[in-house]
Amino acid sequence: MNAIDLRSDTVTVPSRAMLEAMFSAKVGDDVFGEDESVIALEEKTASMFGMESAVFCPSGTMTNQIAIKTHVAPGQEIICHETAHIYLYEGGGIAANAGASVRLIHGERGKITPDDIMKNINDPDDFHCPLTRLVSIENTINKGGGGYYTLEEMQALSRVCRDQGLIFHLDGARIFNAITEIKCRTEEIGELFDSISICMSKGLGAPVGSLLLGSSEFIHQARRNRKQMGGGMRQAGYLAAACSYALENNVEKLKDDHRRAKELGSVLETLPYVDAVAPVETNMVFFRLTEDIQEQEFLAKFEEQNVLAISLEPQSVRMVTHLDVDDEMIEHTVKVLKGIL
Numbered sequence: 001m002n003a004i005d006l007r008s009d010t011v012t013v014p015s016r017a018m019l020e021a022m023f024s025a026k027v028g029d030d031v032f033g034e035d036e037s038v039i040a041l042e043e044k045t046a047s048m049f050g051m052e053s054a055v056f057c058p059s060g061t062m063t064n065q066i067a068i069k070t071h072v073a074p075g076q077e078i079i080c081h082e083t084a085h086i087y088l089y090e091g092g093g094i095a096a097n098a099g100a101s102v103r104l105i106h107g108e109r110g111k112i113t114p115d116d117i118m119k120n121i122n123d124p125d126d127f128h129c130p131l132t133r134l135v136s137i138e139n140t141i142n143k144g145g146g147g148y149y150t151l152e153e154m155q156a157l158s159r160v161c162r163d164q165g166l167i168f169h170l171d172g173a174r175i176f177n178a179i180t181e182i183k184c185r186t187e188e189i190g191e192l193f194d195s196i197s198i199c200m201s202k203g204l205g206a207p208v209g210s211l212l213l214g215s216s217e218f219i220h221q222a223r224r225n226r227k228q229m230g231g232g233m234r235q236a237g238y239l240a241a242a243c244s245y246a247l248e249n250n251v252e253k254l255k256d257d258h259r260r261a262k263e264l265g266s267v268l269e270t271l272p273y274v275d276a277v278a279p280v281e282t283n284m285v286f287f288r289l290t291e292d293i294q295e296q297e298f299l300a301k302f303e304e305q306n307v308l309a310i311s312l313e314p315q316s317v318r319m320v321t322h323l324d325v326d327d328e329m330i331e332h333t334v335k336v337l338k339g340i341l
């Protein structure tokens with residue numbers, strides 16, 4: 001049996017049908033603006049969210065970094081949560097690419113509030129302080145245990161940004177997981193942000209690809225920055241075709257990932273060696289082990305029985321459900337979990 005890989009939703013491999021869509025893609029040189037499949041994906045995604053334009057990139061790190069670099073001048077300041085992916089996991093890109101300053105917010109489960117924004121805007125007339133320029137949130141929130149902002153919460157944050165003249169960016173690596181729970185229309189999210197980054201290679205199961213959405217003028221400049229960062233791709237339509245396939249076929253399946261994650265969460269609640277289970281809101285399950293077992297020992301026992309998970313902090317374990325994990329695999333995982341200790 002292949003390993004049941006619950007380390008991340010990035011481990012999926014393209015299905016047969018996705019590969020067929022890739023094989024039959026019409027491609028051209030996208031740097032010349034001649035790749036039909038890339039253009040179709042960009043137009044489809046932009047219009048889905050009611051945005052004017054979009055640009056296809058290799059990764060979500062690149063879409064976030066291009067967005068920040070395009071929006072913010074060196075020395076200006078970004079407000080984000082202290083556990084934000086853009087800050088923690090993008091290799092110091094904010095400093096290296098945009099030369100920007102960062103104001104970090106503390107808050108439960110990776111969330112920031114309108115009040116946090118208000119309290120952290122620098123006085124624009126005080127030249128001692130960096131000029132506050134942009135607010136970035138994640139939805140769903142990776143280090144927030146896969147939690148999400150509701151539509152009302154995003155609307156309230158957007159209102160403050162608009163009132164204060166701040167740019168509002170969404171790191172929507174897993175925005176479709178959030179939408180699966182919020183059940184709003186994509187346009188209702190699009191209208192709240194100046195730019196949105198979306199990953200196709202997380203729960204949606206494409207092998208490579210992210211999109212950055214925004215106004216035509218913004219995306220025009222973003223393309224220049226993409227080129228400068230080495231992200232201009234040629235016959236990228238093979239990848240875009242996989243992303244289009246993912247958008248058409250896999251968004252619907254996210255609710256099954258969420259159901260399976262909740263099932264794992266509720267089993268964990270009953271186990272003696274589990275100290276606490278974080279609320280399971282989407283496809284991520286985070287739990288803490290009691291003193292009875294070290295996380296490395298737990299992971300090793302798990303792996304012996306063909307299940308993979310990951311630890312990001314001492315005594316804490318993460319499992320993520322995705323397209324390549326079915327009900328039978330969850331059943332096996334539950335059996336393994338019950339048998340440890």
Ligand SMILES: *Cc1c(COP(=O)(O)O)cnc(C)c1O
Pocket residue numbers: 058059060061062064085086138140141142171173174199202210
């Ligand atoms: C995965 C992820 C990204 C982008 O990661 P890449 O691996 O570069 O595609 C950005 N933000 C969040 C919250 C993520 O989880």
